[in-house]
Amino acid sequence: MKITINSSISPVIASFLIALFLGGGTVLAANEKSLLTEIKEFNKPFDSLSVKQVQPVTRKTVKAREKYQGGSFQVLARKQAIERYKCSSCHKDKPVLVNQAMELTHSDIAINHGRKGNELTCIDCHHPDDRDYLEDKKGRKIDFDHSYQLCGQCHFRQKRDWLGGAHGKRVSNWAGDRVIYNCASCHNPHSPRFKKRFPATYSVPLD
Numbered sequence: 001m002k003i004t005i006n007s008s009i010s011p012v013i014a015s016f017l018i019a020l021f022l023g024g025g026t027v028l029a030a031n032e033k034s035l036l037t038e039i040k041e042f043n044k045p046f047d048s049l050s051v052k053q054v055q056p057v058t059r060k061t062v063k064a065r066e067k068y069q070g071g072s073f074q075v076l077a078r079k080q081a082i083e084r085y086k087c088s089s090c091h092k093d094k095p096v097l098v099n100q101a102m103e104l105t106h107s108d109i110a111i112n113h114g115r116k117g118n119e120l121t122c123i124d125c126h127h128p129d130d131r132d133y134l135e136d137k138k139g140r141k142i143d144f145d146h147s148y149q150l151c152g153q154c155h156f157r158q159k160r161d162w163l164g165g166a167h168g169k170r171v172s173n174w175a176g177d178r179v180i181y182n183c184a185s186c187h188n189p190h191s192p193r194f195k196k197r198f199p200a201t202y203s204v205p206l207d
């Protein structure tokens with residue numbers, strides 16, 4: 001802590017500082033506690049600037065189907081954010097006889113995900129028969145709230161970092177019952193790259 005002596009510092013602190021400079025080590029040791037109290041009182045107005053340790057979570061969460069260092073954690077839920085959920089309100093077992101039905105319903109979805117010329121297709125991720133679910137490599141259903149299980153099959157490094165807290169963002173708690181963002185809270189699964197952009201500010205060159 002840097003202390004500058006100016007008129008706003010109480011004379012008590014000033015006299016202790018002078019005692020320190022004059023080599024009054026023993027004097028200080030005896031009065032150390034009261035000096036600390038003085039400094040704390042002096043800094044009191046700044047205590048109100050501290051942030052709350054636990055942020056209240058107002059968004060819907062679900063318990064993750066994975067463990068983090070042996071314990072459980074929560075992720076932000078996704079289903080209520082998906083406009084066209086439940087998919088089965090249209091996707092029933094009946095065949096669609098309308099021409100260009102796909103364009104009429106999902107033309108807003110442009111796939112820009114995968115290697116150029118070899119982009120991922122809908123059923124690499126969506127369940128082929130039950131549209132209310134995603135699907136893993138072994139044909140098992142994945143709930144939309146747990147899409148990190150889907151992404152993590154291919155992007156296992158990012159998933160490992162995400163579990164540990166190095167990729168993504170925390171909503172509340174550093175440890176214990178953590179609440180974190182889902183992959184799809186940030187990435188659009190159909191076009192997951194972010195646009196390149198300049199930083200909001202830059203370092204001033206030293207001269």
Ligand code: HEC
Binds near residue numbers: 090091106123131
């Ligand atoms: C308003 C009705 C409607 C809703 C709601 C809807 N879809 Fe569709 N979807 C269609 C139609 C119509 C087609 C084109 C015909 C077809 O392939 O069955 C289609 C096609 C698709 C296809 C491509 C099928 C293929 O074989 O290529 C996928 C994948 C798909 N929908 C996923 C979804 C998912 C996931 C949801 C829910 C989040 C959803 N849809 C909600 C009407 C709908």
Ligand code: HEC
Binds near residue numbers: 111125134184190
């Ligand atoms: C990389 C995996 C992946 C691929 C490939 C993919 N989807 Fe999706 N899709 C998802 C995930 C994950 C969600 C849920 C997103 C969320 O949580 O908001 C989703 C959401 C949707 C939705 C609901 C959201 C919306 O925008 O209405 C529809 C409809 C949909 N997908 C259709 C399709 C169709 C059609 C294709 C093929 C042209 C396709 N998806 C390809 C992973 C994929």
Ligand code: HEC
Binds near residue numbers: 113
């Ligand atoms: C079936 C495998 C597969 C799944 C599932 C999958 N991806 Fe991908 N993803 C790829 C491939 C392949 C690429 C292209 C990698 C490259 O160009 O080097 C890619 C690229 C990306 C990129 C851009 C990477 C870069 O370096 O620019 C992001 C971000 C991404 N995916 C996020 C996701 C998210 C989020 C999900 C889940 C919703 C997901 N992916 C699901 C295979 C997958």
Ligand code: HEC
Binds near residue numbers: 152155158159183
């Ligand atoms: C809080 C938002 C957020 C969450 C949650 C998130 N990501 Fe990312 N992700 C980013 C950002 C920002 C980048 C960097 C984009 C860039 O550099 O252009 C990124 C980059 C990536 C990349 C590109 C390669 C890399 O490491 O830079 C992949 C792949 C990826 N994320 C996958 C995932 C997966 C899988 C999950 C879930 C397990 C996930 N992300 C969760 C924000 C997020």
